[in-house]
Amino acid sequence: MDYLIFSLSLMFVYIGLAQLLHIQFGMAGIPNFGVVGFWGIGLYGTGVLYVNYGVPLLPAIVVASVLSMVIGYIMALLVLQRSGQAILAATLALAAVIATLVVSEKELTGGVQGLGTIKFPFDGVDSRNLIFMLFILAVVLALIWLSSRLRDSRMGRQLVAIRDNEELAASLGKDTAATKRLVFAITCGFMGVLGGMSAPLHQFLVPYQLAPSLTFAVWIALVLGGKGHNLGAMIGVFVTFGLFDILIETYAPVPAEQAILLPNFKLFCYGVLLVMIIMFRPKGILGEDKPRVADAAAGKG
Amino acid sequence: MLLIDAIFIGLLEASPLILAAMGFTLIFYLNGFMNIAYAESITFGAYFAVLFNVVLGLHFYMAIIPSMLLSGAFSVAVYLAIFRPALNRGVGPTEMIILSVGVSFMLRYGVILVVGPENLFLNEPSITYLRFLGMGATNLQLVALALVLLAAGVLYWMIYNTGLGEQMRGLANNRELAMASGINPHRTSVAIWFIAGCAGGLSGVFTGVFAQVTPYMGWNVILITMLVTIVAGVGSVRGAVIAAIAAGILTAFITLVTKPLYAEVILLTAFIGVLTFRGARTA
Numbered sequence: 390m391d392y393l394i395f396s397l398s399l400m401f402v403y404i405g406l407a408q409l410l411h412i413q414f415g416m417a418g419i420p421n422f423g424v425v426g427f428w429g430i431g432l433y434g435t436g437v438l439y440v441n442y443g444v445p446l447l448p449a450i451v452v453a454s455v456l457s458m459v460i461g462y463i464m465a466l467l468v469l470q471r472s473g474q475a476i477l478a479a480t481l482a483l484a485a486v487i488a489t490l491v492v493s494e495k496e497l498t499g500g501v502q503g504l505g506t507i508k509f510p511f512d513g514v515d516s517r518n519l520i521f522m523l524f525i526l527a528v529v530l531a532l533i534w535l536s537s538r539l540r541d542s543r544m545g546r547q548l549v550a551i552r553d554n555e556e557l558a559a560s561l562g563k564d565t566a567a568t569k570r571l572v573f574a575i576t577c578g579f580m581g582v583l584g585g586m587s588a589p590l591h592q593f594l595v596p597y598q599l600a601p602s603l604t605f606a607v608w609i610a611l612v613l614g615g616k617g618h619n620l621g622a623m624i625g626v627f628v629t630f631g632l633f634d635i636l637i638e639t640y641a642p643v644p645a646e647q648a649i650l651l652p653n654f655k656l657f658c659y660g661v662l663l664v665m666i667i668m669f670r671p672k673g674i675l676g677e678d679k680p681r682v683a684d685a686a687a688g689k690g
Numbered sequence: 691m692l693l694i695d696a697i698f699i700g701l702l703e704a705s706p707l708i709l710a711a712m713g714f715t716l717i718f719y720l721n722g723f724m725n726i727a728y729a730e731s732i733t734f735g736a737y738f739a740v741l742f743n744v745v746l747g748l749h750f751y752m753a754i755i756p757s758m759l760l761s762g763a764f765s766v767a768v769y770l771a772i773f774r775p776a777l778n779r780g781v782g783p784t785e786m787i788i789l790s791v792g793v794s795f796m797l798r799y800g801v802i803l804v805v806g807p808e809n810l811f812l813n814e815p816s817i818t819y820l821r822f823l824g825m826g827a828t829n830l831q832l833v834a835l836a837l838v839l840l841a842a843g844v845l846y847w848m849i850y851n852t853g854l855g856e857q858m859r860g861l862a863n864n865r866e867l868a869m870a871s872g873i874n875p876h877r878t879s880v881a882i883w884f885i886a887g888c889a890g891g892l893s894g895v896f897t898g899v900f901a902q903v904t905p906y907m908g909w910n911v912i913l914i915t916m917l918v919t920i921v922a923g924v925g926s927v928r929g930a931v932i933a934a935i936a937a938g939i940l941t942a943f944i945t946l947v948t949k950p951l952y953a954e955v956i957l958l959t960a961f962i963g964v965l966t967f968r969g970a971r972t973a
Contacts (some may be wrong), residue, residue, distance in 0.1 A: 464962075473783065474783065650803060
C-alpha cells in the first residue's frame, strides 16, 4: 500500500511537470530541456534547508521554489530570445551544471553520499503519506485548472501568437520578450514547488535523481499525450508512467531474471512510442484544443 | 608550462570530441536539426569495435576500419528508416529533436536488451609510455591523436574542396536552387549521413579504448558536442573544429588548476554565456 501511494504521488509530480511543460512548450513554444534542473533546485533546495538549517518543510519548499524561479528568470534573460535549438541546449546545460554542483558541493548537499532524511509534514498524524499524496494531487489539479484559465485568457492567446509568429506579435505592440520571460520564470518556479514536494517522497536525496532521464520522461509523456492540449500531459503520464511504472512493474508477473531488464525495456518502449507518435500523430493522442473564449467570440462576431 | 600542459592534454582528450562535433555539425548543417541520436553512432562504433576486436579476435588497429564503416552504414539505415520519412512529412526542427531523442532511447536501450547492460572492454594493443619534449603520453594516445587529426583533415578537405562538399553546402543553403542545378538531394544526404556516422563511430572507438564501452558513452558526450556545434555557428564545420579544440584545452586547463567537477561547471556556464552573446538566431 505504501509503495502504491509512493508511485501515485510520483505520478502526480510527473503530471504537474508535464503540465508546466505544456505551458512552456505547448503554449509559449519554449523548448525547456532542463526540467530536471528546475525540479532539482526545488528538491535539493528544500532538502538542504530542511536537513542542514532545520527549516520546516513548507517554508523550505517556498524558499527553494523562489530560488528556482529566480534562476529561471536569469536563464530567460540570457537565452530566451535565441533560437529554439539554442534554448534547448542551454537549458540542458543548466540542468547538467546543477547536477554537477550537487555532487561537488559536498558540505551542503552531502555529495554522492546523499542527504537525508526528509520526513513528511503533519507530525503525529496517521498515514501521513496518504495526506501528502492528496496535497500533491490538489496542487497538480490546481495547475491544470490554472493552465486552462491561462489558455482562455488574453495572456494565453498572446503566448500562442508569440509561439506562432513572434515578429507579428511584437509588431502588434506586445512586449513579447517580457511576457515570455515572466511565464517561463513562473512555470520554472512551479517546477521547483513540485521538486520540493518530491523531497519527502524520496526522503533521501542522491545526485542520481537529477539525471536527465526525468526531463525526457516528462517530454515523452507530454508529446505523447498532446503538447497543445490541456489534458495531454495527464494522458501522456498515464500512458507512460502509469502503464509501465505502476501497472507493469507492480502487477505484471515477470520472472526475477527478466525483472532487471524491465526498466531498460520500458525506456526502449518509450523511444518506440515517441518515434511512432511523431511520425503518425505529431499532435499527440489528444491533438490540440482551442481556447473557449476565442470560439465564443468568433460565434458572436 | 601549465599552458603547454593544458594544450597538450586538451588536444589528446579533445581528439574524439573533434570528430564527433564534425559529424554532428554535418547533419545539423544539411538537415537543420540537432540529431541527438548521433550519440548512438558513437556508442555503436564502440560496440562494433567490441564485436570485431573481442568477439572475432581481430587486432585493435584492424578493428578500427570495419567498425567505422559499419557505424556509417548504420547511420544511413537510421536516416532512411526514420529521419528521411519524417523530414518528408514536414516535421519541424524542435519536433525533429524530440524524434531524435526517441530514436536515441530506442537504440540505446535496444542495445542493452540485446547485448546486456554490462560495461565491456576492448583489448588494447600493447601500451608503451613515451616521453616527448618533457610531456608524456602513451603510444595509443598518440596514434589516436594522429588518426583523428588525419580523419578530421580528410573530412575538412572533403567539405570545402570536393564536389560532394559543394553539393552539401548548396543543399543546406538553398535546397530549391541546389535541386534546380541538378544536385540529387537523396544521394548527397545518404553520403553525408554515412560520413557523419563514420566520424561518430571512429570517435566512439577511441572513447571506448581509453576507458570502457558502455551503452551511455555516446550520451555522455552528446551534450558537449551539441554545445560546441551551436557555439560554432549553425553548420560551420570550421567553427566546430575550433570550438571542439577550445573546449578540450579549456577543460584540461581548468582541471589542472581546480577540481575536475568545476571544469564541467565552468565550461557549461561559459557555453551558456557564449550563447547569450552570439547564439545562432536561426529557428
